[in-house]
Amino acid sequence: MNPGQTVRFDARERRVVLFHLVLLLGIDAALAMYHVGVEHHWWPGPEFCTGGVGAISIQDLSAALNKPAHPSCDTPAFTIAGISLAGMNFILASALTAFALIAAIKRDWWQIGRAHV
Helix, strand or coil: CCCCCCCCCCHHHHHHHHHHHHHHHHHHHHHHHHHHHHHCCCCCCCHHHHCCCCCCCHHHHHHHHCCCCCCCCCCCCCEECCEEHHHHHHHHHHHHHHHHHHHHHCHHHHCCCCCCC
């Protein structure tokens, strides 16, 4: 291939790439929904970031003072219009998943040189 030459993929290759994109964006939306649920206390999050602790001794507390603090997963760092960043991620990932799925399924979009309907 010469420098500056355009790479052309056939319709099947483009659809395969889009279906992979749908899969990845769907996983992203699912993880974001899980994080939103943890933030709203709909279900418990992992113990290492939601502050779940068992019995604590004075030695444990003094040892914890020397360790760096981990951010809490069940409290949003900040919100925009009442929506946390995990919520924004869920909304955008869901919308992009739907758009990519429609693009992958709709056959008219794969015809090169034809008018799009």
